Amino acid sequence: MNIQKYKNTLVCAAGLLAAAVLSACGGGSDRGRDPILGLPAAQLVSVSVTPATATVLVGGSQQFIATASYADGTSRNVTDLSTWASASPAIARVTPAAGLATGLTAGSAAITAAFGAKTGAATLVVSAPVPPVTPPVVVELTGLSVTPASASVQVGASQQYIAIASYSDSSTAVVTNNVKWASGSSAIATIAQSGSATGVAVGNTVITATSFDKSASATLAVTPAVIIDPPPVVPPVVPPVVPPVVPPVVPPVVNPPPTTPPVIDFPADGGIGLGSMSDFAVLAVTTITNNAGGTTFVNGNVGAPVQNVQPQQGTGFINVKSGFDLSRPFEDLQVAVINANNRPCNVLSDAGIDLGGLVLRPGVYCYSGAINLTGKLTLSGNGPFIFRSTSSLNTAANSTIELTGGARHDNLFWVPVGETNLGANSAFQGTVLSRGEDIKVGDGATVLNGRLLSGKAVVLLNNKITR
DSSP states (O other): HHHHHHHHHHHHHHHHHHHHHHTTTTTOOOTBBTTTBBOOOOEEEEEEEEESEEEEETTEEEEEEEEEETTOOEEOOOOOOOOOOEEEEETTTEEETEEEEEEEEEEEEEEEEEETEEEEEEEEEEEEEOOOOOOOOOOOEEEEEEESSSSEHHHHHHHHEEEEEETSOEEHHHHHHHHGESSOOOOTTTEOOSEEEOOOOOEEEEEEEEETTTEEEEEEEEEEEOOOOOOOOOOOOOOOOOOOOOOOOOOOOOOOOOOOOOOOOOOOSSSSSGGGGGEEEEEEEEEEETTTTOOOOOOEEEESSSOOOSEEEEETTEEEOOOHHHHHHHHHHHHHHHHTTTTTTEEEEOOOEEEEEEEEEEEEEEEEEOEEESEEEESSSSSEEEEEEEEEEEOOOOOOOEETTTGGGGGEEEESSSEEEOTTTTEEEEEEESSOOOOEEEEEEEEEEEEESSSSEESSSSSSSEE
C-alpha cells in the first residue's frame, strides 16, 4: 500500500516537471514563465538595441546586442532569438539572426531587432575612408650655368654674362639678377650684380655666379685697348711765286674746278644683323610687365622668363619663357649692340639732341647726351640709320617717325646706354637695342615697324607692336 502511494507521488512529480519543461520551451513567447512556482507569465515590455549609435568605416563591422525587458523588472539577451533588419541595405547590411552589421557605402542606416511583438532600433553611421595626403613636390635648385663660357674684351669695354638655373623638375630659368657675381681678380676685371663685367687691365680672370650652394664660372680675357693713330698731317703745297711778265700780258681766264661735296663711305654690310632675335618683336632678359585686361597686341614672337600677363599675339607666333631657349637670343643681343657701337660716327656730338622737326639722311649719329623726339622726325634715303646715345632715348606723347625716299624700318636702329621711354600715343619705328636698361612703352603707343629688345625689362601698356 505504501509502495503504491510513493509510486503515485513520483508519477505526479514527473508530470509537473514535464509540463514545466514544455512551458519553458515556448520559443519567443512569454506563456508559462514559472509554472513550477505557480506564478503568472511576466509581460514583455520592450526590446532595446545597443550600442544605440555606432560608427564604422566602409567595409567595417559592428556587433549589436538585443535585450528584452519584462514587466516584473527582469531582462535577458535575445540577440540570437531576434529577427534583424537594416532600413537602408545599400548603406549597411545585418545578419538576420546574429545582429552583426557591415558598412557598405557612406551614409546612415537604422538597424532593427524584432522579438515577440516588440522592436528595438539603433543607428549605424558608415564613413568613407580618408584618402592619404600626398605631400607637395619640392622643387630644388640642382645647378647653375654661365654664358658665354669664355669671352674677350678690351680694357674699358664690357661683357654681359647670363646665369641660368636648373631645377629638380627639369625646368630652367634665367637668374642673372638673382645670383651673386664675383671676379677672381678685380684688378683685371670688375663685375656688377647685373652680370656686366668691365675690363680694367690686361690679363685673365674667372667670373663666378653663386646661388645658395651652387655656383658656375666663365673665363674673361682682357686685351689692350686698340688706339688708332690719327692720320699724318700733310703740309699744304705752296706754289712758287711767278713774277709778272713785262710787258703786261692779260692772263687767260681760268675757271676754278667745280667743288664736289665730300662723300661719306657707309659700311658695306648696311644694317645690323639680329641673328636669332629676328623673329622677336618683344624680348627681355628679366621680365615683361603688361597690364591685365588691356589691349596690348604683338605681331611677332615674345620672349622673357617672367611675364605677369602674356600679351595677345598674332597667329603663328610663339611666346618663349624657357631660359635655355632664350639664352641664344640674349647672346645675339650683346653681339648686335657691340656691332652698332663699333660703327664709325658720321655725326658726333658731345651733347644730347631733340630730333623733332629734322630731316636726316642715312648715317651713324652719335650723341653723348639724351636723344629726345618731340613732334615729327623724317628719315629719307636708302641705307642704314643708327642712333647711339650714352644716355637715354625719350619720345614725347603723340610724336611720330616718317620714312621716305627708300628708308626702311628694318634698317633703323636705336642704341641707347640708358633707359628707353616711348611717350603715350606716339608712333615709333625701328629696332631698339638696349643692352642693360629697361624699355618702357607709354599708354597707347605703337611700334608698327620695329622691335623692342632689352637686356633688362620691358613694360607694356595697351600697345600695338609689329616687327
